[in-house]
Amino acid sequence: MVRIGLDVGGTGIQIGVVDQDGRILEKGSVVTRIDLPFSEQVAQMAACAQDTLRRSGHTLEEVESIGAGVPGIADENGVVIFCTNLSWFNVPFRTEFQKYIDKPVYIGNDATVAGLAESVAGVSAGTSSSVFLTLGTGVGGGIVIGGKVWSGAHGVGSEVGHMTLELDGVPCTCGNRGCLERYCSATAIIRMAKEQLQVHPDSKIMADCGGDQSKINARMVFDAAKEGDPVGEKVFRRYVNYLAQAINSIICFLDPEVIVLGGGVSKAGSFLLDAVRAALPRYIFYKQMPYARIELATLGSDAGIIGAAMLQQ
Template sequence: MKYYLGIDLGGTNIAAGVVDENYKIIAQASVRTNSPRPADDIADDMAFVAMEALKKAEIDMNDIEWVGVGAPGSINQDTGIVEYSNNLGFLDVPLKKMLEERMQKTVYIENDANAAAYGEYKAGSAKSVDISVMVTLGTGVGGGIVINNKIYTGFNYCGAELGHAVIKLDGRPCTCGRRGCLEAYASATGLIQTTKELMQENKDSALWEICGGDISRVNGRTAFDGVRQDDATAKKVVDLYVKQLACGITNIINIFQPDMLCIGGGISREGDNLLNPLKEIINQEVYSRNSERNTKIVVATLGNDAGIIGAALLGLSH
């Protein structure tokens, strides 16, 4: 049996998992990221959590083929340097070298959304399709593209930043420095902002009761919970959110025409409540709507495991 080790470096948690040759996680461990803090400290914790996962799997580093890492930001595949990660405060951090020194194993590093897309391609809902795109709806909007078993990153490893395509000129400010990005509207952060804005306009909305009268407790589920209570304001929030997300996804499909587009991240857990109205709009607007073949839009099946599995299997793409 072959084993691979995957590490998903997130802004909130560092998670590591041992993945077997059937692409299943057999053991995992995690610690808090506690960023921003020095890269050396984060690398120490990455090595620590990797060893914890190995202990749980009752194997050691000699049993692992390689270590794969998914990390946020722009990552130079030739050097293994995280050139920039706004979420972690990294600038030109030689993460590959740092981890290889700590673990004495070959390390492959990829953008976290790209790693998740590769995980879905190898073991999830996009298994073995020629062209697949993944959009993750979390704190931000991540993107990953796999074409014929290769992760697309562009010539400078900054490609597939799908969340930073503008859907509203001069719209909301985005963390990337632009205004009106898909991420500013379709992320959980964007959905929370929209929910709060419409709640302020409608003081009698059931959304206030759902969050206990404290607007700071609004989260990515609040508006969908309100729809389930047949609240008019909540329905307005969700309708607007779906329309904004559909705009971005239609653009992505028009550019790439992938066999499949997977939607992941926390908001994707709404399933058909999100997918059905989303598809209805996209099917009306996509350029290929009159074609016999169109992109299949699905919810990613690996959930939070996609990042670990995709990272663990990165060596297969090299």
């Protein structure tokens, strides 16, 4: 038996046929066309899924289920309630997709799905509990306990990006202030760098962006930190401390076996991982007890397809 996973993103939809162990057998993709009506978008995805399945050498009879990871939220009836990137609001994804492929269709949040993928075929495989953090433009979270996704009683659990990290802090896109993702995302790194450049315009970062601060990205700031640039170092240290505090909150609350760092910022690799591991102990409450291992995600961009395919009821 095989499963089909759809990684639904704002620019493209990656589709894969995945075996029971989480290995991708064949891939396909379609461009996200938010200009098309919802029903036509789904028709294109289903056509690509059928084509990818055919290329994998498997038949529809062998498909156990279909899963979709979306940057948003769905209810138990397979209705996507909220998916801003695709302008999907209250769209019946499951029913629409089943018009083309009549199999069980499951929908999960993209960060949750990536966490599930890591717990099946990645760095947290075989663990009793894990929390996955996507450190990207925003911050997403995924909780897997006993091999199953925990999305909360109302489907909105693991939204760690909008836990408050600083009272009356930086305004967030959600309407609150001081949300964790305002301090632990790539966006936060860029903001903190720009703030520092006001006072230290002689920084290497200013030269690297050619004086155009709109060109600053998180990698540029971390690279400057690696090379000993004072602004880069300051922002990096601050970022690591925010992240370590956020991780401590997750440990205090859930005490998972592993916390996995994924998303664009995690591409900084051991430079980030070593710093976070070093910063964490000072915040840990039960210092004499073992606590969550901090690891980097290993599946990269395939996590979306694998995790979506692994979704179950």
